[in-house]
Amino acid sequence: MCYADEIVILHGIFFKLLSKLDMCLVKIEEHMDRQIEQDGENSSIGCYQHLAILKELNSISKLYYGCEEVFWETMKCRKGAFCHLIVRYAQRSDDNKWILDCKEVTNFEARRHLALMMLPELKDDYEDLYEMLIDRSNLLAESFEYIAYADIESLHAGLFMEFKNEEATGPGVLREWFFLICQAIFNPQNALFVACPNNRRRFLPNPASKVDPLHLEYFTFSGRVIALALMHKVQVGIVFDRVFFLQLAGHTITLEDIRDADPYLYSSCKQILEMDPETIDQDTLGLTFVHEIEELGTRKVVELCPGGKSIVVNSKNRRQYVDSLIQHRFVLAVAEQVAHFAQGLADIMSCRRPQRSFFQCLNPEDLDLMLHGSETAISVDDWKAHTEYHGFKETDLQISWFWKIVGEMTTEQKKVLLFFWTSIKFLPVEGFSGLSSRLYIYKTSEPIDRLPSSHTCFHRLCFPAYPTIGVMRDRLNIVTQEHVGCSFGTL
Template identity: 60%
Template sequence: MTLRRSTAADSPVSHRSPLTDNHKRTNIDNKLVKFFARIPVESNRSAAKYLKIFSNSSVPAALVMLFVSPLEINKSCGKSSIKLFLNSCLALPMHQQNSCLPVVLEFCRLLRRACPDNKLYVSCRNTLGSMLDLVCKCDEFQLRLFTIGEEIYPCVTELADVMEKELLQNTGPSLSEVQKFSSFWQPLKRAITAQLPCVFPVDMPLRNTVLEAEIGKLYRIFGRLLTIMDICMTRIENMLDMRGVVNNTEAMSASWSQYLAILKIIDSMCELYQGAKEQVASLLNTRKASFSALVLKFAKRGDDHQWIFDYKEATTFESRRHLAMLLFPDVKEDYDEMHEMLIDRSNVFAESFEYISSATPGSLHSGLFMEFKNEEATGPGVLREWFYLVCQEIFNPRNALFLRSADDFRRFSPNPASKVDPLHLSYFEFTGRVIALALMHKVQVGVLFDRVFFTQLAHPEISLEDIKDTDRVMYNSCKQILEMDPAFFDSNAGLGLTFELETEELGKRETVELLPDGKSIAVNSENREQYVKLLIKQRFAASISQHVERFSKGFSDILSESVPTFFKRIYLEDFDGMLRGGENPISIDDWKAHTEYNGFKETDRQIDWFWKIMKKMTEEERRSVLFFWTSTKFIPVEGFRGLSSKLYIYRLHEANDRLPTSHTCFYRLCLPKYPTSALMEQRLRFIAQDHVSSSFGKW
């Protein structure tokens, strides 16, 4: 295929008819269409050789020369043909686009030299980025087809300049601008690491080769982006209130929507340079409030958030909880799609086990619709009560599924002795589903996990520090063994220790060897670290490995990703907050601030009596009243503002001496207009009894 360059002598534009102009353009376009139609499909190598003819024939140069011609006829013809070529490349299958890359790169280089500010060059660069983004994912993609410094780096620089300008103007780059930058940066990074697989010192600019020079320039781009993001995140902090919340959410959405994506690119860039990761961590730790606000607002389900967990210390509980909750499906509000359960209160554990264990994971993803037998109440309040009751049964010591931690009776871990029940592993899978469903429905069930149990859910390895709060005696013994003077330790024959562990289960004592013939292997200063590691593994991991595995399976049935992914996103303290809520005593002032009234006024004496009575009650009595009111004894870490709605006190227009009632789904407490404070206190203390506070809610 050959193209002859038109000249003014051929036919000036003023003497050329529209029909002739169109004929010329159509003729070249037809040749391009025929050229693409003949691209070999049998192999990429054949296609690459065929497309090389296009470049060797100087067609790209000829078309660019037409485009930059002062004659409008030539310019129009060149523009049409170049755009046709680019669109034809994008229409090819992915494996053939790989073969087109050298030609598109040549067009980019020629247009950049001739008219870098022209829209056609920008269009060509965008086409190149789209192709790179696609074919870079293909195993057959060969980055050696082009020169890194000449072809890719200029595009990265240009797009970085665009992003920096828009960031400084506080308009924020668009999604497409960030995607364009990423489409060039990712293959460039891949090419650099393939050719120079090492981490570069940030204070030693390399100039030995073109590639090394570009690596030095890239670091300056990294530094500029980091500095500008510091400015942007400072702006965010100036707009945050005391709770770390932005009031003007519209402005936030418009200008900040791509900040997380840019930070992700910066994190990717810092992987090339020594100490750069620490620079990013320093920025995010300094701007913790704004970073967490961005995560809460813009981290969406389905996005890749893995990079954020390298900077977990720079996030707040709320943002970590948000990232973890993104792994759960949305609870449906359509009752027809929910998994229905009809449970007898007298047989909560057994019937709940049947309903939950027999359900498919998909049916549970839509949510739960719960009723108790012979009761009319339904809705979220009843569901919250069921979660509380079934968890009370699961973690009840008489069921022998879980053990309380020796140092903290609030915490639980799997009981190795539960194997006496042939269904025990099925119960752990059931428990995993229940706990995950409680989290999905944002219900605090009042249960805390032991650190060792939590750690095993995140990863299989348990360290000595992990057992500190679980078994203080073993922790102190192991610390003593490891820290003892080696000479003294060996002179005392390793304290007479061998590689075995004595255990007691259901009153039966037995010895487990930590290594083959462990009873004959003495512990000494050289193998004591191995001894402690095996001791911890046997005592805390091996004995409950199946329990943890089945709990994880049940938990993962409700997640969109693996269980370790969920537990690596949060700390144990975060999980405490998600399962139990805040640990501080209930604040009456906070409770009152989030309560509204219907039929009463805040100044009515009955309302004044109510809050004074609440202040006189014990913590447990208050929680029982709260349970009667809302079907939950536990409030979120944020306090009452973390509940799904405000609480309400309604006036009950019936006899003024009757007991209160509640509509737990709507957080409504219904009080008669009691004539005296003493009568109100008597009635409230009656419902504050634990056995009474359950089952009083209507719906």
């Protein structure tokens, strides 16, 4: 048999195998639709082999013209089953880069799984965890000392957190620390990050952060904190602006990308590009290749290119002017800050690939969901469905009153109650089903004048059998005040 015959045979094997696997993926989708999971070692091994065979088929498809397109079109048709295989069977030790050759065949769950596998796996043994003892009144500075100067390897096992002069320890305290430290890091008053004008919960690096001599060290620290929050799967209520995400992924920043980061600059650049050529060539705008910035309270003019002060913007170079302006404003002005933040992320990552691989796994919206959590209002029905009772029965008046009161709360009060109960203020995208455990309400034997207390590590809320709905409402109103948070009661 000649070499050419072998090539033809391999081509035929590719299509036969792809057809067989397509039928297997159809069966997986049918099982998923019926919410049936196959048990037993053999079925698990078989499904794992499906993903391994698909990887080899993808490699073979690159050898023949048009076959790679056929392969990915098949995966698009079986997207649900393909993503199920990724989430369930893709391992940290595998080379999963081939999956991202056609990222549109993946869903959020698959991309999140691939990205999180680049971070270390948390250790179960508390003795392996990196311990921190933080004073609430000096939260940012002491947290910086612990994280910025820690041995990198010691952070890979995970964190164990205590607040000074408080008895509480465990996961609930750590979740609270993540929330509080991220609020401090991204507080514009600390000059590290600035909020987008049209969306105050989106942030990007502050070009003027150099007012603090340690600002670059703080950016490295910030990158480590965000990576650790992702590693611990804690939603911190912070999201990155699209520009910041694209920088971390190593992508070029375009005009459309800056729409939220600087609406005024975006609008001005659009007008320049859409202006009538004759009008702009008459030097109506009076623009040259310079950019005026404010630095440490003084305004200065920066040339966008050598000799920029003498280069007039016209219809032929206006695109270059806009691109140079964007490059200076959003890339060069914060290059050091972004580089140090990226280094902090890379310090925590367990793989040897650059941090860009992590962001290239994701879409900007994916990171929003991972860092901020669910965008939808807290569902009381979902909350109730994931709550169990000890001492109380679901039919008790106190439980009926409780859920009636919760249903009448404002959105912010519900968040504060959830935070008091669990140290979680932002739910994962799956809602309450995405939490590490169910929630619990415990009946106590304390006097009825006592306020509710909580054990956030165990997702446990405790209160006595209040005699009336009015008494219960008064008690819950106190613990759902924003300043109380989860530092009130027993953690």
